[in-house]
Each structure stands twice: as structure tokens, then as C-alpha cells.
Amino acid sequence: MDTTTIEITDNAFLRQYETLLDGKKAKIEYAQQERKIFLTKLIIPESHADDADFKTDFLKAVFADIRDNKKLKVVPTHPTIAGFVRKHRNEYKEMLPVGISI
Numbered sequence: 001m002d003t004t005t006i007e008i009t010d011n012a013f014l015r016q017y018e019t020l021l022d023g024k025k026a027k028i029e030y031a032q033q034e035r036k037i038f039l040t041k042l043i044i045p046e047s048h049a050d051d052a053d054f055k056t057d058f059l060k061a062v063f064a065d066i067r068d069n070k071k072l073k074v075v076p077t078h079p080t081i082a083g084f085v086r087k088h089r090n091e092y093k094e095m096l097p098v099g100i101s102i
Contacts, residue, residue, distance in 0.1 A: 006061045010069075017062045021048055028062055028081070036097055037072045039081045059084045063092060073097040 009018045017028045024045035031038045048054050074095045076082040085092050085102045
């Protein structure tokens with residue numbers, strides 16, 4: 001799966017990034033404070049709960065939107081999202097606030 005195939009929507013009203021996956025919604029909930037966005041929850045439809053490639057592509061799309069459009073620092077509080085940042089440390093370390101290590 002390629003990140004260009006994942007279309008995400010930033011639902012600011014519900015404070016979550018969304019994408020459709022086989023007609024079901026996958027989402028990442030967030031909270032925004034000052035110049036930071038806290039990624040607090042990752043919800044993947046049960047049918048794709050073990051699809052690591054989808055999770056990676058979804059997270060890459062969300063991080064690209066935050067970097068390119070929101071220009072905010074990211075605080076991943078959900079364990080799966082923190083693990084993604086740890087695994088892709090070189091790609092995303094500049095997006096972490098000063099003093100935060102994953």
C-alpha cells in the first residue's frame with residue numbers, strides 16, 4: 001500500500017483524522033494545545049487490526065499533513081503511534097517538541 005492511495009480528512013470538529021477502509025472508518029484522535037498536537041488514540045476497524053502496512057501508511061499520511069499543513073510539533077501519546085515514531089525516528093524526530101524523547 002502506498003501513502004498516495006490513502007486519502008485522509010482532518011475532521012476538526014471531532015478532532016480526528018479519518019480515512020475509509022472497506023467502508024469503515026479508521027481514525028486518529030488528537031488534542032491541540034499551543035503549537036503542539038497530541039495524538040491520543042488510534043482506532044482501526046477490527047477487520048484490519050493486524051494490518052501493519054495500513055497502520056504505517058495511515059500514520060505517514062497523518063504526519064505528512066501535520067508537517068506540511070499544520071506545522072505543529074507532535075506528541076504521540078498512544079503506544080502504537082509512539083512505536084511508529086520510534087521505528088521511523090530519523091524521519092520524524094524534528095517533529096517532536098524539544099525535551100520529548102520516544
